[in-house]
Amino acid sequence: MKIEIRGAEKLSFRERQVVVLKEMGKTSPEICKTLQITASTVATLYNRARAKGYEVVIVLPGDTLGIFGGEEEDAEATE
Numbered sequence: 613m614k615i616e617i618r619g620a621e622k623l624s625f626r627e628r629q630v631v632v633l634k635e636m637g638k639t640s641p642e643i644c645k646t647l648q649i650t651a652s653t654v655a656t657l658y659n660r661a662r663a664k665g666y667e668v669v670i671v672l673p674g675d676t677l678g679i680f681g682g683e684e685e686d687a688e689a690t691e
Contacts, residue, residue: 619666627661630654635668 615635620628626647633643643654 614671616669616671617666618669619664622664623661623666624657627657627664630657631661631666631668634658 615632617623617628617631617635620631623631626649629647630643633646638646640651640654643649644651647654649657
């Protein structure tokens with residue numbers, strides 16, 4: 613799995629850090645501890661980043677979802 617942040621060039625370095633950690637499922641207290649910043653700073657950075665309009669895209673290989681099987685699987689499905 614690959615996470616891509618589109619519009620990341622609009623974000624400051626700290627905003628990118630917070631966004632990446634949030635998108636990885638980290639809680640605000642975890643982000644505070646990791647970046648050694650306060651909860652209010654995390655909230656401010658995250659809200660600023662959202663206002664700048666970034667977009668998170670998750671890129672998954674097709675085989676991960678089981679939707680791009682081989683030709684043999686296609687033939688079995690049509691029988």
